[in-house]
Amino acid sequence: MDGQENFEELIKRLYEMARENPDDEDLQAIVELIKFLRRSRGSLQSWNHRYRSDITNLQDEVNDQMLTNESLQQDLLRAQQEMQQLALEKQRLAQEREKIRAELKEIDREVKVAAAKVRSSKSLYGKFSIVWNFLQSTFFSDDPQDFGKIEPGNDDDPDIPPSAGPVDPNPNPNSGGDKPWMSSSRADIQRDLLDR
Incomplete structure (x- = not known):
């Protein structure tokens, strides 16, 4: 018989003694205290179980949030890279447009020069x-x-x-x-x- 069984046997004997001696105030007080402690222990165990369950759920939520944040950071990085590429492409198109304008301007100048030579x-x-x-x-x-x-x-x-x-x-x-x-x-x- 282990310690837990000895303790339970002692409690059982106290309950029997309290029923046999209802006028013994000290014995009745001890039994009431034991009952209160047992109820408190049960409540504590229930609260501890809920606490551990809440901690586990909270940790799962934290892990999910971390994964979500990592995914959002990757999306943000890709968006920044795309914006940089678009900015470079816009700059390249602007340079190409300026080059074409310069070429058209030069062609227009050469056309006018050639037309003047043809007339002369x-x-x-x-x-x-x-x-x-x-x-x-x-x-x-x-x-x-x-x-x-x-x-x-x-x-x-x-x-x-x-x-x-x-x-x-x-x-x-x-x-x-x-x-x-x-x-x-x-x-x-x-x-x-x-x-x-």
């Missing part, structure tokens, strides 16, 4: 040379194209005089005759314009 030229061949040079420098400067040679003739344009004799593949620029062809290179066009 009295030769249809010279006018076409200016336009051709403008197209080459404006639209094909990054990828020069070889479009061959342009040979003027009078079949379709009555303003161009007929060529005198066969075309010389290596004409003398000092010969004074009409030029039978024009190279597409900028240097040849510029030399041709200076000769005219």
